[in-house]
Amino acid sequence: MPLTSPRRSALADQVIAQLRGQITSGEWPVGSRIPTEPELVERLGVARNTVREAVRALAHNGLLDIRQGSGTYVLATSELAGVMHRRFADADPAHVAELRSALETTAARLAAQRRTDADMAILDTALERRERAWDSGHAEAFVQADASLHQAVVAASHNDILAELYADLGEVLRDFLRWDVGSRLDPEQHLDHSRLIEAVRAGDAGTAAAEAGSYATRCRS
Numbered sequence: 001m002p003l004t005s006p007r008r009s010a011l012a013d014q015v016i017a018q019l020r021g022q023i024t025s026g027e028w029p030v031g032s033r034i035p036t037e038p039e040l041v042e043r044l045g046v047a048r049n050t051v052r053e054a055v056r057a058l059a060h061n062g063l064l065d066i067r068q069g070s071g072t073y074v075l076a077t078s079e080l081a082g083v084m085h086r087r088f089a090d091a092d093p094a095h096v097a098e099l100r101s102a103l104e105t106t107a108a109r110l111a112a113q114r115r116t117d118a119d120m121a122i123l124d125t126a127l128e129r130r131e132r133a134w135d136s137g138h139a140e141a142f143v144q145a146d147a148s149l150h151q152a153v154v155a156a157s158h159n160d161i162l163a164e165l166y167a168d169l170g171e172v173l174r175d176f177l178r179w180d181v182g183s184r185l186d187p188e189q190h191l192d193h194s195r196l197i198e199a200v201r202a203g204d205a206g207t208a209a210a211e212a213g214s215y216a217t218r219c220r221s
Contacts, residue, residue: 015044015054023063024077030171031144033071034064062086081168088172096176101213103166104150108196108212110157112205119156123197126152130193137185143177149193153212156200191215 062082076082133145199208
């Protein structure tokens with residue numbers, strides 16, 4: 001529905017909220033290009049200047065990346081995620097690996113203790129998607145699928161704070177994985193995650209934690 005507030009500042013706030021909703025809901029995933037300015041104008045029924053103001057505000061907050069001549073891309077799913085990405089973009093990969101290990105080990109242990117049947121259905125689907133992405137040989141597809149699997153494990157911990165923190169660090173962790181994987185998938189570097197998922201299914205917290213920790217710290221030098 002077109003937005004029709006008579007006050008430009010209030011209208012811009014509405015557009016900002018609507019665009020943010022597209023991002024946080026996952027309809028516009030991280031890394032994707034959002035609709036062009038003319039498309040947004042038509043979709044929202046507002047003036048070009050209002051759309052431009054909203055996009056610039058979200059770029060300033062770290063959610064969007066405006067690339068001249070290319071378009072505008074989703075950089076993060078929240079303002080905090082944008083801050084995290086900028087703050088740790090140049091972090092030592094070994095330190096990122098240690099952080100992953102700490103978060104994912106804790107999450108896997110809790111997931112094994114708290115997972116539901118619904119969680120397991122999500123985890124099984126995510127594992128299958130990860131394996132298909134690996135078999136495709138497409139590095140970026142694998143990065144996204146692997147990240148989604150680990151996010152699902154964290155979600156299965158049913159610790160809301162841990163899940164939100166992990167999500168806010170998501171692009172930092174994906175950047176680490178891109179660095180670790182490289183531009184080509186090496187068959188010798190494939191890590192079987194089925195043992196992690198089976199440990200979560202079996203309620204084996206110790207094995208789940210050990211598996212998650214070993215994945216997180218095993219990176220190229």
